[in-house]
């Protein structure tokens with residue numbers, strides 16, 4: 001018999017998430033194209049070098065604003081709790097044994113998901129703040145060159161960390177069976193919730209938000 005379904009994300013939250021993913025891919029492609037001559041060919045995907053350079057900062061700003069929407073919706077569920085530290089402490093066992101049932105009980109998100117959420121947040125703030133400093137069309141003329149150079153370096157580091165974070169995030173979403181459906185249909189099975197997020201499951205069954 002099919003396990004009953006629980007609502008995990010609304011249509012608005014899912015649209016917001018996939019709009020951020022679209023911006024991430026476009027900002028990533030244009031960013032890599034500008035990062036190294038070996039990747040310059042990627043400019044062909046965005047209408048040539050001029051368009052790539054014009055569009056990249058605007059796509060980045062769109063991503064930041066859209067992520068801000070997600071941040072405001074999800075920050076409450078990503079506040080760090082003591083069970084998250086316990087979960088993270090046992091994460092290596094989960095990876096080697098693959099048995100989620102032996103993990104400390106967590107709420108809507110586990111320690112790994114929360115860590116990724118805060119890494120995303122930090123990276124997006126650094127990307128926006130540093131990107132503005134060397135945006136030639138608007139602000140760079142009034143920023144000292146040494147400061148622009150530091151900003152370029154931090155921008156590249158934040159982008160690198162964000163890409164690594166997204167790889168971990170997407171891999172986990174695909175690896176943990178039944179998770180992708182949460183962001184596609186908006187629902188998860190009650191069995192999935194009970195197994196991976198028992199405290200969230202308990203609240204859902206009790207009718208709490």
Ligand code: HEM
Pocket residue numbers: 008017020021024067070074078109113114117120166169170173179180181182183
């Ligand atoms: C192709 C890439 C991606 C896939 C397959 C994916 C998939 C998912 C899935 C399945 C969930 C639900 C997890 C759950 O409810 O337990 C989720 C949540 C989330 N995703 Fe993604 N995602 C991707 C890229 C991104 C990107 C680029 C960002 C932002 C930079 C992002 C930010 C988030 C956030 C903030 C959540 C809510 C979970 C939390 O707050 O910890 N995702 N994603």
